[in-house]
Amino acid sequence: MLLAEIAAAGRDVAAVSSRKAKAERLAVVLRQLSGDEVVPGVAWLCGELRQRQIGVGWASLRDLPSSAAESPSLTVLRVDGIFAEIGGLAGPGSQAARRSALAGLFALATPEEQAFLRALLVGEVRQGALAGVMIDAVAAATGLPLAALRRALLLRGDLRAVAEAALRDGAAGLASFRLEVGRPLAPMLAQPAEDLAEALARSGAAAVEEKLDGARVQVHRSGSDVLVVTRSLDDITARVPEVVEAALALPVHTAVLDGEAIALRPDGRPEPFQVTASRVGSRADVATAREKIPLSAVLFDALHLDGEDLLDRPAGDRFAALSAVAPPESVVRRVVVPGSPVAADTADPADPADADAAAAFVRATLARGHEGVVVKSLAGPYAAGRRGGGWWKVKPRHTLDLVVLAAEWGHGRRRGWLSNLHLGARDASGQVGEAGGFVMLGKTFKGMTDAMLTWQTEYLLERAVSRDSYTVYVRPELVVEIAFDGVQASTRYPGGVTLRFARVKGYRTDKPAAEADTLEAVQALHTG
Numbered sequence: 001m002l003l004a005e006i007a008a009a010g011r012d013v014a015a016v017s018s019r020k021a022k023a024e025r026l027a028v029v030l031r032q033l034s035g036d037e038v039v040p041g042v043a044w045l046c047g048e049l050r051q052r053q054i055g056v057g058w059a060s061l062r063d064l065p066s067s068a069a070e071s072p073s074l075t076v077l078r079v080d081g082i083f084a085e086i087g088g089l090a091g092p093g094s095q096a097a098r099r100s101a102l103a104g105l106f107a108l109a110t111p112e113e114q115a116f117l118r119a120l121l122v123g124e125v126r127q128g129a130l131a132g133v134m135i136d137a138v139a140a141a142t143g144l145p146l147a148a149l150r151r152a153l154l155l156r157g158d159l160r161a162v163a164e165a166a167l168r169d170g171a172a173g174l175a176s177f178r179l180e181v182g183r184p185l186a187p188m189l190a191q192p193a194e195d196l197a198e199a200l201a202r203s204g205a206a207a208v209e210e211k212l213d214g215a216r217v218q219v220h221r222s223g224s225d226v227l228v229v230t231r232s233l234d235d236i237t238a239r240v241p242e243v244v245e246a247a248l249a250l251p252v253h254t255a256v257l258d259g260e261a262i263a264l265r266p267d268g269r270p271e272p273f274q275v276t277a278s279r280v281g282s283r284a285d286v287a288t289a290r291e292k293i294p295l296s297a298v299l300f301d302a303l304h305l306d307g308e309d310l311l312d313r314p315a316g317d318r319f320a321a322l323s324a325v326a327p328p329e330s331v332v333r334r335v336v337v338p339g340s341p342v343a344a345d346t347a348d349p350a351d352p353a354d355a356d357a358a359a360a361f362v363r364a365t366l367a368r369g370h371e372g373v374v375v376k377s378l379a380g381p382y383a384a385g386r387r388g389g390g391w392w393k394v395k396p397r398h399t400l401d402l403v404v405l406a407a408e409w410g411h412g413r414r415r416g417w418l419s420n421l422h423l424g425a426r427d428a429s430g431q432v433g434e435a436g437g438f439v440m441l442g443k444t445f446k447g448m449t450d451a452m453l454t455w456q457t458e459y460l461l462e463r464a465v466s467r468d469s470y471t472v473y474v475r476p477e478l479v480v481e482i483a484f485d486g487v488q489a490s491t492r493y494p495g496g497v498t499l500r501f502a503r504v505k506g507y508r509t510d511k512p513a514a515e516a517d518t519l520e521a522v523q524a525l526h527t528g
Helices: 003-014 018-031 035-045 076-087 094-107 110-120 131-142 148-158 159-175 196-203 241-248 273-281 284-290 315-325 354-365 448-461 518-527
Strands: 206-211 217-221 223-229 254-264 295-305 333-337 372-377 391-394 398-410 416-425 437-446 464-467 471-474 480-482 484-490 497-500 503-507
Touching: 003 018, 003 035, 003 076, 003 110, 003 273, 018 035, 018 131, 035 076, 035 159, 094 110, 094 464, 131 148, 131 159, 131 206, 131 241, 131 480, 159 315, 159 398, 196 206, 196 372, 196 391, 217 273, 217 295, 217 333, 217 372, 223 354, 241 295, 254 391, 273 484, 295 315, 295 391, 333 354, 398 437, 398 448, 398 484, 398 518, 416 448, 416 480, 416 518, 437 497, 448 471, 448 503, 480 497, 484 518, 497 518
Parallel strands: none
Antiparallel strands: 206 333, 206 372, 217 223, 217 254, 254 295, 372 391, 398 416, 398 471, 398 480, 416 437, 464 471, 480 503, 484 497
């Protein structure tokens, strides 16, 4: 298959909003992929590289040649091979070799293929072909039951491998997937709830657990062998000896456990997420890193214990099995709300006394410095790789009124609109620039409707002061209300902080920029 066909499918998928329409268009492409093309093709349509990272970012894409190709000639396998070669470059001269290989690739690509490659290499393929849509597309392409595909994805944890097995071997390929200790599974995910009351109404009998702002880990143990992987299924066993030791201390021979690795202060309060992330991500001397930033392993689910698979057991049974083998200090804090289980199409509020106990637990959790709670139905199975399977996350909302400093042109479905906003806080004291100026905190393209994109494009273009090929810089006049999950340190932005998971709530055209929130206020949220 030609790369151009993948790029065309990406454009088509980005142009429609219907999940069914996206899946049907993707299914057309999947049917045409040959065996060796399935893995890279599925990865690219999901906005990823088969190799995950090959050492290419924005800087590597500057000054590449314009297209000289009169017609498409690049095949999926040829491009995937070039990516693999680039990813394998290392040592002296590798940067120049990488740029040379990229230049050769781009010289052979049409303008449309170049645009797709740029977006793919910097992680900006925003066409909506995420895992949920892609698994629907595989079902449409093969005629296999969606439930069987989801189950295979649960057990294998790799969408590309599941798609390959389904397209190549059909139902027999899916049946070959089994839970195996040592083979990571896609983790179960929580969907957001507006508040605790909504989560309890939807869950029925539930456990309300601390939501730890650490690094999600899945722990596999077989005898004295332990494997620890991240949410993205990357192997970090060598970096987290504390988690390995906690697993080996359990009175079991085999286990698959779900939990968090988190850095805690001496008083038990969590360190900022960046501290945990830097420790888990560090490849430096582990003993030294451990001495400086010790980690704690906190477990909250058991998927397998001593030969018994627990995936399909109710969550209440899984919690009990975990608590029977793990010491209390290694199990997440929780309170059980024993309201009667509810049908999927009803909402049965918890008993007032139970709801009061849950609310008190939330307050205590926040007072301990954690970011919120997860409400988990006691009746639900472990729905790996999915949201909405019985877990709801509840976090307090934070918002700031910030000023738009610039906006970048969108890609894919957002082509032609100004999308990615540059956000600034007011520098009231002049600690970074001049007092009364604005300091950039980060960017966001999340939370925008089509109507909002249309409005902001027209509004910002009228206030443009300069522009380049990607960005329109504007007068700092427009105030936007931004919701976010937290503030973290950043060396990338001049104020030294940035926002986690920033998204647009709405524009405050009633508010002058002089009343936007200050850099000092944002910094106080970080230090506080």
